[in-house]
Amino acid sequence: MNDVVIIGGSFAGLAAALQLGRARRKVIVLDTGRPRNRFAGHSHGLLGHDHKPPLDILVEARQQLARYPSIRLVNARAESVSGAIDDFCVVTDDNESLKARRLILSYGIVDQMPDVLGFAESWGTSIVPCPYCDGFEVAGQHWGLVWSGPQSHQSARLFHDWTDKLTVFADGHDIPSDIQADLTHRHIPVVDGRIVEIAHHKDHITTVILDTRRNVAVDILFAHPRNKPSASLHQSLGLVTMDTPTGIVLKVDERRQTTMPGIYAAGDLTTPFLPSVTQASSQGAMAGIFAQQSMLV
Structure with missing residues (x-):
């Protein structure tokens, strides 16, 4: 049994994994390798990494996580999620079943380009x-x-x-x-x-x-085109969302827990206005900390 499965391995997901790994919790991060800001030449505003290509920052982050033996990074997509707190099951697109006590959703959003040439x-x-x-x-x-x-x-x-x-x-x-x-x-x-x-x-x-x-x-x-979550797992779980001028985001409380106990969320998936790598990293770290604290006995 894993402590946490994190679905989405960009800035929010990796920040959550770092906190959990440092607490020696057993963590699996599922990632498809398609972060929202992959089109940007540089990322700005992230302290210590200002004006670096975002993909380079993520490569360095994954390398740093390798020193934590309890963290496993998996290049896969979560196809389905079932269960309840302390007994979740995530099935990946290669049919691997992963058990976990907690889930963190950080699979982000995709921008819906208007039908405008160029x-x-x-x-x-x-x-x-x-x-x-x-x-x-x-x-x-x-x-x-x-x-x-x-x-x-x-x-x-x-x-x-x-x-x-x-x-x-x-x-x-x-x-x-x-x-x-x-x-x-x-x-x-x-x-x-x-x-x-x-x-x-x-x-x-x-x-x-x-x-x-x-x-x-x-x-x-x-421009601010409409966007939508990059996966539909929150729908199958029945999680509450909120409408925003550009799309929908997941509703979370002050501890970044969604409306289902044991499921936390962070990053663009929960950020209605001006999302950034700084916000995603901060929210991911807090989601990891709060998920860890919820498992204390």
């Missing part, structure tokens, strides 16, 4: 979601923001700390008049029309092509 190819390079992750490197340049709902107003206000030149693309949304007035007050132009194509050039330079036959060049484009 958008997916530009994701992570000239189209990014987070100013804390990528804003410093393009500070002072011309930013674009694809409007996705009321939450975009906060983004427009937030971006002022990085740049004074911002263009908002309405992309078919009807922006309320009071918000329009505030954007005008902030000298932020709003471009009407739907985006039909993204033309990526060298570095971050992007041309946004609209159905109005207007083309607008920006240095970086911020």
Whole structure:
């Protein structure tokens, strides 16, 4: 019997494994090797690893975990989960059955690219979601923001700390008049029309092509496409989720436990706003600690 099976081996999952391994708990980490930020050239804001490629950070993290004999890293996908606290069973895609007293879900989310020519190819390079992750490197340049709902107003206000030149693309949304007035007050132009194509050039330079036959060049484009959990295990378990402007996240309490006793969650799967490697690592560490403490006798 394992103490914990962790489903998802990116920043949150490995951080959880580290804490559990240091407590000499028997841990298995299942990972498919497809982290959400694999498209990014560099990861920013993680103390000690700022401006490193995210995949390089994960390779180094796995190497560091090798010194803990109670941690086993497995390249596999969890196909099903059953059981209850102290008696969970995870079946992998190679038909291995893993027993565990606790589970940590950290399988993250996947971004759902809009049906816009060039958008997916530009994701992570000239189209990014987070100013804390990528804003410093393009500070002072011309930013674009694809409007996705009321939450975009906060983004427009937030971006002022990085740049004074911002263009908002309405992309078919009807922006309320009071918000329009505030954007005008902030000298932020709003471009009407739907985006039909993204033309990526060298570095971050992007041309946004609209159905109005207007083309607008920006240095970086911020967008927040819909996302969804990268697996459906939470659905089969009946875990409670919460709706957010960009998708759903798992509901957890202050100890990172989901609505089923013995199952914890961390990382982008539980983060409704501005997810980052820093948040994922912190949440993963706490999930590991709280899972370990829940097994004390």
